[in-house]
Structure formats: structure tokens, C-alpha cells
Amino acid sequence: MxxxxxxxxxxxxxxxxxxxxxxxxxxxxxxxxxxxxxxxxxxxxxxxxxxxxxxxxxxxxxxxxxxxxxxxxxxxxxxxxxxxxxxxxxxxxxxxxxxxxxxxxxxxxxxxxxxxxxxxxxxxTMERRTVPPTYGSQSPYANMGETKNHGIDAELKWNSKIGQHFNYFVKVNLSLSESRIIEKDDPPATPIQQQDEGKPIGWQSGLISTGLYQTWNAVYNSTISSYSSNLIPGSLSYVDYNGDGIIDVFDMVPIADPSYATKTYAFSLGFNWKGFGVHAMFNGMFDISKYISDLYLFEYTGHHPLGFQLLNNEQLDAWTPTNTDGEHPALHLSSNNHDKQRSTYNVRSSAFLRLKTLEVKYKIGKRLQDKIGLFESFEVYVNGNNLATWSDLPDEFDPEQSQLEVYPITKRYNLGLRVSF
Known part of the structure; x- marks a missing residue:
């Protein structure tokens, strides 16, 4: 070529x-x-x-x-x-x-x-954002902007023994990275909270939710929403960030960490004692947030390719006049564009800690091996993957998935032998 x-x-x-x-x-x-x-x-x-x-x-x-x-x-x-x-x-x-x-x-x-x-x-190749409407045509494209990427990786290991037969180890690693927009063609009048320049690549904007309206008085005295005129008790309440008397896109501000991994860690530990051994590995992420799919959150949203609605346990705790402490907005039979806006309600922390692998094993000693005389080594083991995950997300999600759709975490268990002749 x-x-x-x-x-x-x-x-x-x-x-x-x-x-x-x-x-x-x-x-x-x-x-x-x-x-x-x-x-x-x-x-x-x-x-x-x-x-x-x-x-x-x-x-x-x-x-x-x-x-x-x-x-x-x-x-x-x-x-x-x-x-x-x-x-x-x-x-x-x-x-x-x-x-x-x-x-x-x-x-x-x-x-x-x-x-x-x-x-x-x-x-x-990005469309210019600073071209005035008097230009009279589609904004021209230009390669503009500057980004900066930097990070650090660290690893610590410790191996030691207690007495003659007990050996143990600990291993820890940490990876921190950032990709930041240094320069961007932001229009001069863009509020600083909505500019790309100076923020991490992949920064997430949205409305700040202050909870749910509890009474009709609260609804009647609330800020007008550009997304719906049919608010009721149990609807989400948003902050009018720019104070112009209406909830709209101009009230969207940085609300969460990037949705891709920038801070990850893992640690392993284990020991061996007279042929008996245990080895475990944990991994996790922090300072990461993701948008929970409408298909999961809202009762009126159907999954088009499959033609059914996903069941959400949070809907069991929806706001009602007799359940004013409910976490989920009041249920609707039809789409409610106001509650669906990207906000601190549906963009949530995806930080997690996971027990990735755990293995317990026993290896027959050399004296017994020589006595049997059939093999050089014989070890029996049981292990598992993805055994436990600690996260603030609902259990239906795998926090490592790029999108928070309902995708249960797969657990795997193995029982086996390791034999050499």
C-alpha cells in the first residue's frame, strides 16, 4: 500500500x-x-x-x-x-x-x-464554536485545541515468612491518570461551568437535583421547568444554577467524574503452610461515574429491540403520598422528560471494590508422593472469579461495564487437580 x-x-x-x-x-x-x-x-x-x-x-x-x-x-x-x-x-x-x-x-x-x-x-476534526450566526453558512471545520495527558503507576511487593513453614506475600499496585483539555474553541460568552477548556476529557455535566417535591405547594412555588409543565409531588427538584427563573440547559454544570477509568488499584495477598495455600486478588476503581440507563430507571421506557420493560427494584421505593421518603420519583404511565434529564440523580458513582479471584489449594508433600510413586506433584484446588463486589450501584449492574445497562456479573467456580508425572 x-x-x-x-x-x-x-x-x-x-x-x-x-x-x-x-x-x-x-x-x-x-x-x-x-x-x-x-x-x-x-x-x-x-x-x-x-x-x-x-x-x-x-x-x-x-x-x-x-x-x-x-x-x-x-x-x-x-x-x-x-x-x-x-x-x-x-x-x-x-x-x-x-x-x-x-x-x-x-x-x-x-x-x-x-x-x-x-x-x-x-x-x-471539530466544528468551530466561535463563528457568529452572521456567518451565513455552516461553521467551518478545523483541527483546534490542546490536551494534556499524564499519570503515575506505583507497585509495592512484600514477601516474608514466619517460622519455618509459613510463607506469605502482599502485592499492591495503583494507577492514576488524567486527560485534561488545555485549550478549546469555547465561545467567549460561555459560562465557565459549561466551558470544555480546563476540564478533564469526558467531564460530565447535568442538573443538580435537590430531591423530590413533597407537596403541591412546593410544586406551585418551584422554578419553571423547560422540560415539562406537568410537575407533581414526587417530581425531581433541580437547582436554577444561573438564577434566570427557568430550569434548562443553561443550568447544567459539572456534576460527576469522567465515565472512564482514571484511578485504578489492585492488591493480592496469600500464604502457604505445609502444602496448604490461599491466594486472593482484589481490584477496584474510584473517582468514576456513569449514567444509569433510562431503560432501567424509568417505568415507562421500553427496550425497543426486545419489546419489554426492564424491572427496577428502585421503583418499589417510588414516592407516593404515603411514602414520602421514597428514593425514586413518582411513577408515570407515560414519558416524563423532566425527570429523565441528566442530573445528580441518574449519574452515579461507579467506584467499586471486587474480590476478583480466590483460590484455596493443597499440595501433597514429597514424602507421600515418593511413597505413592505415580507422579512428581499432586495438587487439588478450588477457586472462583468475581466472587463479591462492593459498590453503591444497584446489584443488577457490573460497575466495570462501559454502559450501565442491566448486565449481571458472571461468577465462576472451579474444582480441579494439578498433576505432573
Missing amino acids: AATFAEQQKKEGNENAGTMGGFFSNIMNPKYQNDLPLDREGKEGTDMFIQEDRYLQAYATYFSKFIDAYRIEGIDIFGVMPQNEFNSAQVFPSCCWTAAGLANFIGKYLGPAMQEQGVEVIFG
Whole structure:
């Protein structure tokens, strides 16, 4: 591919191809093929690319190899963009990203890989936001803005023994990172709480909820909501942040941490004593928040592809005149746009601590092995994965999922033998 490009440039009279300051490359996917199965198409607003380290790292490595191949042909690439359409519902995984997923890929994988190559990462082609309405046409696009990514990883290990037979260990690791918007084309009149500049990539804005209206008097004396004129006792109450007498988008402020992992930790511990051993590993995240799906929270929202409504245990504690301490807004038969607004009610902390693995094992001693004479080692074990999770989220959710849909955590138990002859 690289050789073909270079030959074409020279054929068209550009003998300096690859030496005139370099090229900008948008590493795109193949064109959409009509014979590809439609059920593999991505969904806009989701991360179709699997958000696991091995896949993200492999994709970043692909970029590096792409650049190396062109350099062999004498073509220097000074900048890359991972995709020109970040929210295109096609069958190719790299065509569908959320802002948080893409920021995570660029900040932790693609950015460091391109830094080693001496290549810039262009984070999107963005529409200008400061063009006045008198311009008379669609706002032009330009590569503008500056971001900063930094972080730290730390690991501690301790191995020791007590007496002659008791050995134990402890291992702890911590990873902290941040991707922040240093410069952005924010219109000058944008309130500081709604500007992108100075905030983390993937910052979340919304309304500040102060709870539920308890009486009709509270409703009649409340701030007008631009989202609904049919508020009742049990509706969510929001803060009129800018004090203009109406609840609307201008009252949205930073309300939560980014929805992607920026602070993770894990620790392992275990011991061995006369052939008997126990090993456990915990992992977790903190300073992370996610939006709970409408499909889960609200009784009137149906899951279109499946045609049924998800059951939410919180709805059992909905506000009623006889249950004024209820956590869930008053139930409705039809959509209530006011309660559905992104707010401190439906954007919640996804911090968690999980018992990821636990194994208990026993290994037969050498004296008994020699006596039996059938094998060199014999060990029996029982272990499990995802045995317990501590989180403020409802039990129906896996806090590690990129989206908080109802997706129960899968637990696994194993019983086995490890034998060598």
C-alpha cells in the first residue's frame, strides 16, 4: 500500500513525495460492504471497540506499524487521526466510540505509541464554536485545541515468612491518570461551568437535583421547568444554577467524574503452610461515574429491540403520598422528560471494590508422593472469579461495564487437580 502511494505520487510529478514536510494520515477502515451482516452494525453513542487492554494496545501497535511501513518507502507521516467519523454505526469496531472510550484509547495507548514515533495525534476534526450566526453558512471545520495527558503507576511487593513453614506475600499496585483539555474553541460568552477548556476529557455535566417535591405547594412555588409543565409531588427538584427563573440547559454544570477509568488499584495477598495455600486478588476503581440507563430507571421506557420493560427494584421505593421518603420519583404511565434529564440523580458513582479471584489449594508433600510413586506433584484446588463486589450501584449492574445497562456479573467456580508425572 505504501509503495503504491509513493509510486503514484512520483507518477504525477511529485518527485519529493515524503520529503516535503510529511503527510497527515487518517487511518480509516475499509469501505462498507453490502454483504456484511447487518446484525454486526454498531450503535451510535457506544464503544463498539472492545475496551480491554490487549485490544486497545494491539490497535495502537497497528498504527505504529502503519507509520513504519510508509517510512520504509520514504514517506514521513507527521500526524494521525484514529478515525474521521467517531460515531458512525458500521460493522467496523473502530467506527463507533464514546468520548470517554476514545479519550482512554488516545491517552493510554495511542498517545504514548505515537510519542515514541515522533508523530502527533489529531484528536478529531471539530466544528468551530466561535463563528457568529452572521456567518451565513455552516461553521467551518478545523483541527483546534490542546490536551494534556499524564499519570503515575506505583507497585509495592512484600514477601516474608514466619517460622519455618509459613510463607506469605502482599502485592499492591495503583494507577492514576488524567486527560485534561488545555485549550478549546469555547465561545467567549460561555459560562465557565459549561466551558470544555480546563476540564478533564469526558467531564460530565447535568442538573443538580435537590430531591423530590413533597407537596403541591412546593410544586406551585418551584422554578419553571423547560422540560415539562406537568410537575407533581414526587417530581425531581433541580437547582436554577444561573438564577434566570427557568430550569434548562443553561443550568447544567459539572456534576460527576469522567465515565472512564482514571484511578485504578489492585492488591493480592496469600500464604502457604505445609502444602496448604490461599491466594486472593482484589481490584477496584474510584473517582468514576456513569449514567444509569433510562431503560432501567424509568417505568415507562421500553427496550425497543426486545419489546419489554426492564424491572427496577428502585421503583418499589417510588414516592407516593404515603411514602414520602421514597428514593425514586413518582411513577408515570407515560414519558416524563423532566425527570429523565441528566442530573445528580441518574449519574452515579461507579467506584467499586471486587474480590476478583480466590483460590484455596493443597499440595501433597514429597514424602507421600515418593511413597505413592505415580507422579512428581499432586495438587487439588478450588477457586472462583468475581466472587463479591462492593459498590453503591444497584446489584443488577457490573460497575466495570462501559454502559450501565442491566448486565449481571458472571461468577465462576472451579474444582480441579494439578498433576505432573
